[in-house]
Amino acid sequence: MSPRRLAQPMIAALALLAVSPACADPKEVTIVMGNMTYGKIAGDIKVGDTIVWVNRDTVIHSATARDHSFDIRANPNQTVKMTVSKAGTFPFTCIYHSMMRGTLTVGAAQ
Numbered sequence: 001m002s003p004r005r006l007a008q009p010m011i012a013a014l015a016l017l018a019v020s021p022a023c024a025d026p027k028e029v030t031i032v033m034g035n036m037t038y039g040k041i042a043g044d045i046k047v048g049d050t051i052v053w054v055n056r057d058t059v060i061h062s063a064t065a066r067d068h069s070f071d072i073r074a075n076p077n078q079t080v081k082m083t084v085s086k087a088g089t090f091p092f093t094c095i096y097h098s099m100m101r102g103t104l105t106v107g108a109a110q
Contacts, residue, residue, distance in 0.1 A: 047109040
């Protein structure tokens with residue numbers, strides 16, 4: 001087999017790699033709890049990402065999923081990290097302050 005013929009499959013494979021999207025590295029997303037509310041919640045959260053919950057209030061807060069898939073508690077001025085483990089839509093609330101509500105929308109890992 002000629003060297004030129006051997007190179008053709010390799011060139012095709014390299015071309016495929018060049019146009020294939022790279023898997024995104026997990027990222028950190030911060031959600032601030034302050035003034036008795038949850039701050040902006042990113043819309044591009046994926047499985048494997050880490051959510052950094054920051055409590056800037058003077059009272060304890062939680063982020064408790066309605067389906068119990070997560071339940072974080074943060075004391076005043078505390079930061080708590082949570083790695084997202086499954087995709088879906090997750091309404092959550094603060095068990096201490098029922099008016100604090102939010103929804104996490106998590107996409108599949110790429």
